[in-house]
Amino acid sequence: MLTLYDYMDSGNGYKVRLVLAKLGLPYKLVLCDILKGETRTPEFLAKNPNGRIPTLQLEDGAFLAESGAIIWYLAEGTPLAPKDRKARAETLQQDSHEPNIAVARFWKHYLPKLSALQEMDLPNRMKGGYAALDIMEKHLAKNDFFVGGSFGLADIALYAYTHVAHEGEFDLSKYPSINAWMGRVAAQPNHVTISHKN
């Protein structure tokens, strides 16, 4: 069986859990407390030298890291992964939209106190996050989903942090098309929430 090393609040972990749920794949969930350094132990680093979740152990014992790589691995050959060459590239390019939202959320929602560097960098992260939201809004004003007119990996990858952007104190009220899209994503079959354990 697949084993997923993960942290429930992680948007990147949620991307993988959402794909696993969509595909109905059974897996063992091993929770690692990233705030307590549980992904920096020698034991974990032997699984993933980058010391990050999500990390997926395959049935042959090998480990895969990076949510973008993992979700493609799982979804390849299913309706979640487009077959058309251009649609595949468009799906891959979505993955870079959200680092600013993810980082701002982590700092604001999970850290007891920001470092001086984080305090100084936060305005850039907020600005970058809003720039990404602006681009998403423009696309979703004309399209129901991100790639090829139907729900797929690109939507999962972008939904993961967008739907918790308010935890980074992003104001989503001025993004009607993003809100409507989030509703459509959550209404897809086999949806699970970020806190849902398998």
Add this chain to the structure above:
Amino acid sequence: MLTLYDYMDSGNGYKVRLVLAKLGLPYKLVLCDILKGETRTPEFLAKNPNGRIPTLQLEDGAFLAESGAIIWYLAEGTPLAPKDRKARAETLQQDSHEPNIAVARFWKHYLPKLSALQEMDLPNRMKGGYAALDIMEKHLAKNDFFVGGSFGLADIALYAYTHVAHEGEFDLSKYPSINAWMGRVAAQPNHVTISHKN
């Protein structure tokens, strides 16, 4: 014909130029001076709302952004892109190794003066860059190339910034396996340098 909007010194642009050279694909090169804001004009933002190079215009007029997406688009179905599902995922996961090296290089080599934030963040970037190099060194001590034992997209993606890491003042002398691998990459057929114009 394909049109590549690019900036010669960009490692991300170089990934695309290297794939185009390997595949012998003709293309028109349009240089944009990122330091002068030429990717932030309304005209450029209409091509890529993120305002970044490399941006590739396809023969049907559509634009593709993000080097990772572009090189997969170009290489799909060629020997540069692995066919095996696990090897494909392993190739995708390499892409996250180098942001620290790329950022440190840009700050140190291209900016006339660092901002206070950059000064404060630089040690983290150097530390993260060396951590990535350590992981690469370990892998290359046992493997000639990154994925599946043969040269491919993962090597191109990682070579682009590693071979100019000294411009970010990274000391590569203590990485014998990385140096040997860089030699093997540069010895592959149809290699071009980062400054080579098509």
